[in-house]
Amino acid sequence: MNKIRLPVVLILLFIGCVSTATKAAEGTQVKHIVLCWLKESGNPAHRHKIIETSRSFRKIPRVLKVSAGEVIPSDREIVDDSFDVAIMLTFANTDDMNAYLEHPLHKDAVQKVLLPLVRKIVVYDYTEVVF
Template identity: 25%
Template sequence: MERRKFIKNLAATAVTGSILTGTITETMASKKEKEVIAHYVLFWLKDDLTKQEVNDFTGFFEELKSIPNIKSLHYGPPANTHQRDVVDNSFSYNLLVYFDTMEDVDTYENHPIHLAAIDKYSKNWTKVVVHDSVIKM
């Protein structure tokens, strides 16, 4: 009698295990890595700007926040990291914007708010470098 219970339980466990394993495998296979576009911009501001003008430059980033399709927007000055050959903290501000698609990047680049902000604040910088990357999340 005990042997029958053992075999019955073993069979039930095997079926349940294969169902669960199949479900987990299917879920893992169907879950693809999500990709986003990272738009990373470095700004070098003019040396003759006052401290207040440098601080006021953050208005540029705040204006950009209202552009549609931005997933997230972050900005700030360089960190006070240790000096090493690979570290370049010569920039004044950086901007990091995430987008879901390249179409969203295109909308951002050509959006009137973006173009107006560039027109308004470009007098403050001497150099801008843009890096766009596809990031796996």
């Protein structure tokens, strides 16, 4: 009888661990933050063009959320307000983010909008734990 119970207990423990890992993964997301410094710093038309182009990223499969906006000027020493536009995208995982990076709509926006208008781009990717 004990020989039968041990495999059953091990299987149940394994299922519990997989279930817990899945629940933990459901509580995380991947954030992709892009900071842009314009060639013509402060140009409102160029800022607007980048923000409007970012809206189209919502059409790319596996993109959960897109937001973009202009820098908030700050006198606080800890705040870097030297950039012009920030874009933030949310994905379920890094595979989804990588698919977005290879999507033709993203590549087209980079070539036709970002590269002509932007002198510097800095990207921050991180795994967000959602509470």
